[in-house]
Amino acid sequence: MSSASTLPVVEETLTRYRELVLPALVDDRPERGPSYLYDLLPVYPSRPGKGLRAALTLATCAALGGDLHLALNSAVAVELFHNAFLIHDDIQDASEDRRGGPTLHSLYGTAIALNVGNATNLLALQRIRANRAILGGSLAWQVFEETETMLRHSLEGQAIELGWIRDNAVDLVDDDYYRMCLKKTSWYTCIYPARLGLLVARGSTTDLTVLDRFGWYLGAAFQIQDDILNLVGDYGQYGKEIGGDLLEGKRTLMMIRLQRVLTGSDGDRLRSYLGRTRSERSDEEAAWVLLQMREHGCVEAARRSAADLAQAARAEAGQVLAEVGPGPDRDFLLGLPEYVVTRAR
């Protein structure tokens, strides 16, 4: 794996691109309109976030010699889709906290939050539409098509995960998790942003798939680290309630492994825990599940899997960027795998 010295450039690049994109996320909305709609659009974007997805679009475009400003609409759209996804996801998971504050539906109720999520998706679509004047009809339409593909994968990934909880899935294997991850996380967090950067930099005839494996591995590593932080992270940095996934019965890599290794009465106890609804699960039982995960090395095993994926992502990026000259955008893409598995937030 690369040395620790790649991390500062990743942080710097995230900050630089976040400053470029944030004004659009926070200010670019109709001035007049009903309460409980436009006023609430900046709530999540203005809380501390990494801006990883927009940075991935912009850095990919810049590293491949594209004009950053032509990719800005797409980068903003990527980040808006992400924020919409967070609002809906928080409703779906009944989450309490997001980015260090109460979730939108905890503050304003499910009805209003659902509507704000839809409006955030609409703002993203408006950015996709605005591409036409900047990129021309043909390339802009291709970005629209990429957007649909991404949305389809994300919705399917979300459906897979919700189905596991609803059906109380007991016989999942690691590969099930990775397939779910590819759809739920990798597509919208990594593959789609990278493809848009590539498309803007290289035009509509370029091979859009060259960064797909990089994005897949990176997204899976990102998600595993996210699941680990949800279990054992520091709330001050992570910004979500620690252990929320446990109470939700989420099938993380750790949970799938624990289901496999726990036998006898401990296995029965876990099955009984997972067979209940979220409100029927106690904090004490959740703490017991976490203890079992630790004792059976599930967290450490997941860390190793994430590190392996990060290494594979780094190798993919190295291949694609072999011909690319040095610079912070190239360094960012090469350092990102290490960053996602060592991040505390």
Added chain:
Amino acid sequence: MSSASTLPVVEETLTRYRELVLPALVDDRPERGPSYLYDLLPVYPSRPGKGLRAALTLATCAALGGDLHLALNSAVAVELFHNAFLIHDDIQDASEDRRGGPTLHSLYGTAIALNVGNATNLLALQRIRANRAILGGSLAWQVFEETETMLRHSLEGQAIELGWIRDNAVDLVDDDYYRMCLKKTSWYTCIYPARLGLLVARGSTTDLTVLDRFGWYLGAAFQIQDDILNLVGDYGQYGKEIGGDLLEGKRTLMMIRLQRVLTGSDGDRLRSYLGRTRSERSDEEAAWVLLQMREHGCVEAARRSAADLAQAARAEAGQVLAEVGPGPDRDFLLGLPEYVVTRAR
């Protein structure tokens, strides 16, 4: 107002276009995919519905001399957006029944229903995208832009109505209701479908606004009749729980008028009723509110307002269609205002 003899042609046209559009709504989805996503897409579309919005697009296109088949994608999209809106709206209103069966979130939970609503929106977007091959890039972009405008109005209308309930609005006037209606109902139910039919029939240089007032009046008449059916309709035909709006505290024209006329202790009682949350409102109190509405002539006054709007819509349609030759599509558009205010479902 037109004679009662226009109603059969409206019913026939609805049936004819519903048969054209329904297969696309029910069958046109990926064959393979996760449970709790594609399997649930046909749930609402396959229940008995009017198909009013798709018929409006197709009849407008055909009446104005356009090729019906060029408008089919748009008509299907219109209906899919409607179904997505219903799924989300049912979650937002905590509704129990829809089209004669339990709401999707009652059957599968909020998380899965929210996701299916999003997937239904995505299928609609895919139809908008498919337009490019049929209509060409320029016209297809214009349909996309119309779609965004419609979505914006709908979300704003929804936000206005949710805000009234959240803030327990006590000083609304009829005009507030009509403005909300324009955004929440008229745009997506009438103006948008008619504009798409117009666009496909007459091309991108046509004046898209000529049917706007027709659509506004028609949509408002439609919504008032919907609110009346929710109060005093027959469940067997209407398909939603009767009185749901009352329990929800919805600011219908009847409620706004009742708030204006009730004084003294009755006024206090209504304010106290509206000041509670849905779960704190009893069926007995809701029945008392309905009785007050009846005694103060609020329902009859709303019926008259709807009839006036229908007449205005009919006059608008007559003007736009003055040069159009006779035929069932012209008759459908002219008869629709009467239909929407006399319908029982």
